[in-house]
Amino acid sequence: MRILIADDDALSLRLLERTLERDGYEVTAVQNGRLAAEHLCRHDGPRLALLDWVMPELDGPAVCREVRRKREQVYVHMVLLTSKESKQDVIEGLESGADDYLIKPFDPAELKARLRTGLRILQLEDRLVEAREDMRFKATHDPLTGLFNRGLIMDLLSRELSRTYRENGCTTILLGDVDHFKNVNDTLGHIAGDEVLREVARRMVASVRSYDYVGRYGGEEFLVVLNNCDASEQLLRAEQIRRAIANVPVQTIQGPIPVTMSVGVLSSRDWGLRPVEELLQEADVALYKAKAAGRNCVKLASPHVPPNVLPQSLEEQPK
């Protein structure tokens, strides 16, 4: 565990440093409060600190205040080292954001015990953050494929379209549906069906750029948002995805299964300012056309009315 120690007394600093190194800490030692605050406020800075109260430039309580103000995302456990013993001093130290305090000269055993308390708190915080991130992931991702779930992919699409309209750019929507997927489930079972969906998702992600979005839209339906995709490239990109799925059968416990996908493509540039739901509906129409054309193909959604000739009620940011 990394720890920062700050003390303007070189002797006290060296004694602390050696005591903590002996206990297995990776120590960063500084001699003033300004340097301490700089180290602790770095995004990868130490999360455990022992700060002398009286220091040049910035005293211990001021360091605590600065760290609490600037490093909100990650908790830093700070212990003030002080020869100030009055109740008022202790209150002032704790109010500044310190978690604990130790009276100087420190007792080595007490110092170690109090730091272990700090470590327990940090470990607890790590577990809580991990649990929160896990819950956040579960709330926004599809558990089977690991793709963005419907809620998140719709949010991302809305955000991307807003940006596109603002910057006069272009966003392409691909709505893909695995052909005859019901047959896979019905004849080979749900385990094989799940394997197919997982592999299709993997191939789709592998076929797009790192800044594009892929989400599971429904059962065997997938929504891809291609950011800043040139209109001349959109069909090519859709074709790449279709081929990545069709070219190699998916290996399952039931053996290799040939899988294909039909894709409806819609470019925001062709459709102008329209609500997300309407654009998705049009992409779905294009997908239906691909199915009707024999499946395993890509169809482009053509606008019914020219872009920018819209009822006034629609000329607002999409939801």
Add this chain to the structure above:
Amino acid sequence: MMQSNNPPPEPIVNVAELLARVDNDAELLRELIAIFKVEFPRQLCALREAVGQGNLKNVQKTGHTLRGMLANLGTARGAAAAVRLERLEDSSDGAALKSALAFFESEVTDLLPELEACVAKARS
């Protein structure tokens, strides 16, 4: 023969306490003494200057630094004398400043040889 009821004077350096602080590490103790040899005269010089100028704030500040340094070396008497300097409250009382300085100096006179003697008692 009459026996004195006064407790024996506190040693200049509490050897057991000092060795416990350094975890009986002679190398670390030597290192701390080397730092002390540089830092202590510097602080003492600053203290004398502050007393000479009647600068109470600097007397208190230097007293605080010396207190921490000496306490870490197991020198309770020196640290207590430094506390007296740290707690002085009247800058106009030049005699009190000088008296506190003189007392402090008398408490730390033989400190260095005592500290060096401790090195031999630590594990090398």
